[in-house]
Amino acid sequence: MKTKVLLYFLLPLLLFSSTSSSLTQEGLYLQHIKHSLSDPDSSLSSWNDQDATPCSWDGITCNPSTHVIASVDLSGFNLFGPFPSLLCRLPNLTFLSLYNNSINSTLPSDISTCQNLQHLDLSQNLLTGSLPSTIADLPNLRYLDLTGNNFSGEIPESFGRFQKLEVLSLVYNLLDSALPPFLGNISSLKMLNLSYNPFFPGRIPPELGNLTNLEVLWLTECNLVGEIPDSLGRLSKLTDLDLAINALQGPIPASLTELTSVVQIELYNNTLTGGLPPGMSKLKNLRLLDASMNRLTGPIPDELTRLELESLNLYENNFEGSLPASIADSPNLYELRLFQNKLTGELPRNLGQNSPLRWIDLSNNQFSGSIPASLCEKGQIEEMLMINNAFSGEIPASLGECQSLTRVRLGHNRLSGEVPASFWGLPHVYLLELVDNQLSGPIAKTIAGAANLSLLIIEKNMFEGSIPEEIGWVENLLQFSGGENRFSGPLPETIVKLRHLSTLDLHNNELSGEFPSGSQSLVRLNELNLKNNQLSGKIPDGIGNMSLLNYLDLSGNRFSGQVPVWLQNMKINVFNLSDNQLSGELPPLFAKEMYRNSFLGNPGLCGDLEGLCESRAEEKTQGYIWLLRCIFILAALVFVVGVVWFYFKYKNFRKASGAIDKSKWTLMSFHKLGFSEYEILDCLDEDNVIGTGGSGKVYKVVLSNGEAVAVKKLWRGKVKECESDDVEKGWVQDDGFEAEVDTLGRIRHKNIVKLWCCCTARDCKLLVYEYMPNGSLGDLLHSSKAGLLDWPTRFKIALDAADGLSYLHHDCVPAIVHRDVKSNNILLDGDFGARVADFGVAKVVDATGKGAKSMSVIAGSCGYIAPEYAYTLRVNEKSDIYSFGVVILELVTGKLPVDPEFGEKDLVKWVCTTLDQKGVDHVIDPKLDSCYKEEVCKVLNIGLLCTSPLPINRPSMRRVVKLLQEAGTEKHPQIKKEGKLSPYYYEDASDHGSVA
Known part of the structure; x- marks a missing residue:
């Protein structure tokens, strides 16, 4: 120990003797720090011995008079390694920032020497x-x-002794004790941010009211319970109070109205009750109030609306009564979200006249009367969401001049009359929803100007007339849902120009004529519903080119001719051609009972199904019997000849392949074995192959004791080509054998696949694993056997896999990053218990950070690679968490991570887009029982959190395990709010803040 201490003090002298004598002592310290860190981007290249002083080096600032180092700022330098304690030898260092690097290990206690x-x-x-x-x-x-580390345990009691501390931020760590009261002793604090830590459930310490200098108090998602203490009202300098996403209950204390400096108050997503406290008018500086997603009741106080508010969010409560008329007088109000309450009455006629409204969401209330014509008086409104109310009258003509609108949802009201012609052609609107009203008249030709329109949802109205040809000019249109109206005439010829169209639903109208020619251009169409119209002619052959088509309903029309043979080759889950005028023979693939209802009501259509041309069934039976006899005799002869030929061929093959030389094998075991390598080698023949990959084959070997093992055979000198699974990875590892042995050989966990032993010879290597009877999750989930995976089974698989990855990240010393987490690398035992497998590209994050450096190539599989990994090649646990999030989305949706159905998107982007545009019912796998919907939605939220584009927003695997464990018992999922939490936050009544 004395020797180590002596070397520590002599180290600068040793360095001094080996470098330029002109370099200052501080420069020598920094050079030693440079050598102790991994620097893949050469960010410290300027730290050389060419200068007498380090004052000109990158990230270094010196005192201009004394020329000694005062500041070290290495933010974003992409450095790896432990905290460089030698920095504390710089006697005048006052500023140190290592923000956004990969400083690992623990923070040493000798930090106090700075x-x-x-x-x-x-x-x-x-x-x-x-x-x-x-x-x-x-x-x-x-x-x-x-912020954004993995510190765990409790906040030390010594933190209450800080003398001059003004800012304390411990956001996004793993701190798990209760919120300590001694933090109230740091009287100098101006900002306290402890958000997003898994603290033990506890109350807000009343002692925090002693922090009279506090300006910012952020305790978002800190597992807080109980009531908000009255003592917080003493924080007279507070400008920002954020207590969101906790389990706080009881009333909002009246003492909060004493926070005369407060600018924003965020209390959303708690279980607060009662009404807003009286005296809100005293909060003269208040600009944002968000108390949404609570259980608040009573009317919205008039005094609140007299403040100069900019944002008012009170959605998902139980507020009742009418909206105060004075809210229209707020000069700065740009955001008003009151959806899902019990508000009644009419809106103020001058709403929007005096305030620059940009977002208004009044959905799911009981508002009535007409929509104010003044809403867009300032010309800034972007979102107007008013679904599920009782608004009546016409859509104001003034809204047709509102060029700023991007999102309009007026569905499920009592609106009537014609839609203003200019309203159809608003250039920036991407969502126009008018569903379930009493609107009439035609779609105006001005729709040609709606250049950004993606979703046109106008079903269940009384629209009439022809669909204009100009609809084909809306080239960004993805969905056109106009069912249950009174549209007549033919489909416009230009509709085939909508190459991005995914849904065309015009059922229950009065359309006539033939389907337009050129329908093969609709290559992205996923749903085509023209049920109950008067369309005629043949079913167009162009439908056969719609490779993504999943739903086809042409029933209740006048289509004639034969059922197209090409229909047999399409992967359509639901189709219906009943009640038309089709004739001829039914294609043989459809001669099954499951398809009968899809063809009924076509008098001229014949097939061997009940209800289709029954008079011919008996006549055809005799012919079939005779033909079957001939086929059976011929098949029997072919079978006998084939068996004899195969026997001799196989016998010659076994002789040619030769026996394995058992004397040259070396066995390395990692568990107590009940078998020898010779028993394994005897069974490595082609009959036992159960899988083939780019680096070898996998065999199932049944041992003499009746147990089975899986054997992966890797050949040396394998041509490094992207085959099978390696095509997904985009590369082939130089030596995955050593990585897998080094990793699995020392791991013992119930959710990590067990490596029994390995055998090596000059030409090949064998890895012997426990055998997983149900194969991989990917193979099972995306096959015809997916029905075996009900939701409880899928949930168990997700939790097991998360346990395994959590062990790798948090319990292995040093930690292990898998780097190729995907459904094909999650194996299932006989009870569908999950094991994480395939550690051929795993990397160890060692204590010096050398394992956490940037990789020269991308490891991983398409659709699973974290976005930052693809362009920085940085390896850490966050990339595994992203990949696991994709696996969760696979379990919830039943879809592949990359699929032609998504177009240029992957599964993550498809889920986010579909949630926003269609809602959660279009995301969840239809094979899952709807009784599990609430729990499925909670798990889906976890998957979205894991796949956040920003690594800092992804929870640790230990946190993911806890979230999954709580998913079945929490009453509500934790809803993340845009701007501070998850980027997947949908703020309107149909998809507001949660997929639940």
Whole structure:
């Protein structure tokens, strides 16, 4: 120990003797730090011995008078390795920032030797372990930011002794004790941010009311329970109060109206009750109030609306009564979200006249009367969401001049009259929903100007007349749902120009004529529903080119001719051609009972199904019997000859292949074995092959004791080509054998596949695993056997796999990053228990950070690769978490991670887009029982959180396990809010904030 201490103090002298004598002592310290860190981007290339002083080096700032180092700012330098304690040898260092690097291991206790440090920023790194109590011994520290690490345990009691600390941020860590009351002793604090930590359930300490200098208090998602303490009303300098996403209950205390400096209050997603407290008019500086998703009741107080609010969010409560007329007088109000309450009455006639409204959502209330014509008076409104109310009258003509509109949802009201012609052609609207009203008149030709329109949903109205040819000019249209109206005439010829169209639903109208020619251009069409019209002619052959078509309903029309043979080759889940005028023979593939209802009501159509041309059934039976006899005799002869030929061929093949030389094999076991390598080698023949990959074959070997094992055979000298699974990875590992042996050989966990042993010879290598009877999750989930995976089974698989990955990330020392998490690498035992497998590309994140460096190539599979990994090649646990999130989305949707159905999107983007445009019912696998919908939605939210584009927003695997465990018992999923949490936040009544 004494030797180590001596070397520590002599190290600068040793460095000094080996480098330029002109370099200052501080420069020598920095050069030693440079050598202790991995620097793949050469960010520290300027740190050389060519200068006498390091003051010109990147990230270094010196005192201009004394020329000693005062600041080290290495933010975003992409450095890897442990915290460089030698920085504390810089005697005048006051500013230190290592923000957004990969500083790992634990934060050493000797950080307290940085005695002059005033600013310490270690956020967005990979630090683990406990928070060192010695940080509080830094006498001059004013700023401490440890956001986005993996610190665990409790906040040290010593933190209550900070003398000058003004900013304390511990966001996004794994701190799990209760919120400590001693934080109320840091009287100098101006900002306290402890959000997004899995704290033990506890109350907000009343002692926080002692922080009279506090300006920002963020306690979002801190597992807080109980009532909001009255003492918070003493924080007279507070400008931002955020207590969102907790389990707070009881009333909003009246003392909060004493926060006269407060600018924004966020209390959303709790279980607060009662009404807004009286005295809100005292909050003269309040600009944002978000108390949504609680259980608040009573009327919206008039005094609240007299404030100069900019954003008012009170949605998903139980507010009742009418909207105060004075809200229309708010001069700065740009956001008004009151959806899902019990508000009644009419809107103020001058709403929007005096305020620059941009977003208004009043959906799911009981508002009545007409829509105010003044809503877009300032010309800034972008979203107008008013579904599920009782609005009546016409759509104001003034809204047709509102060029700023992007999203309009007026469905499920009592609107009537014609839609203003200019309203159809608004250039920036991408969603126009008018469903279930009493609107009439035609679609105006001005729709040609709707250049950005993607979703046109106008079903269940009284629209009439022909669909204009101009509809074909809306080239971005994805969905046209106009069913249950009174449209007549032929389909416009130009509709085939809508090459991006995914849904065309015009059922229950009065359309006539033939389907337009050129229908083969609709290559992205997924749903075609023309049920109950008067369309005629033959079923167009162009439908056969719609490779993505999943739903086809042409029933109740006048189509004639034969059922197209090409229909047999399409992968359509639902189709219906009943009640037409089709004739001729039914294609043989459809001569099954399951298809009978799809063809009934076609008098001229014949087939061997009940209800189709029955008089011919008996006549055809005799002919079939005679033909079957001939076929049976011929098949028997072919079978006998084939068996004899195969026997001799196989016998020659076994002789040619030769026996394996058992004397040259070396066995390395990792568990107590009940078999020898010779028993394995005897069974490696082609009869036992159960899989083939780019690097070899996999065999099932049944041992003499009746147990089965799986054997992966890897050949040396294999041509490195992208085959099978390696095509997905985009590369072939140089030596996956060593990686798999090194990793699995030392792992013991119930959810990691067990490696029994390995055998090596000069020409090939064998890996012997436990045998998984149900194969891989990917093979099972995306096959005809997917019906075996009901929701409880899928949930168990997700939890098992998460347990396995959590073990790799948090319990292995050093931690292991799998780098190829996907459904094909999750194997299932006989009880559908999950095991994580295939560690051929796994990487160890060692204590020096050398394993966490950037890779020269991308490892992983298409559709599973985290976005930041694809362009930075940085390896850490967050990329595994993204891949696991994709697996969760596979389990929920039943879809592949990459599919032609998605177009240029992958599964993550498809889920987000579909949720926003169609809702959760179009995302969840239809094979799942609807009784599990609530739990499925919770797990879907977890998958979306794991696949956040920003790595910092993804939870740790330990947190993912906890979220999954809670998914079946929580009453509500934790709804993330845009701007501070998940980017997947949908703020309107049909998809507001959650998929649930």
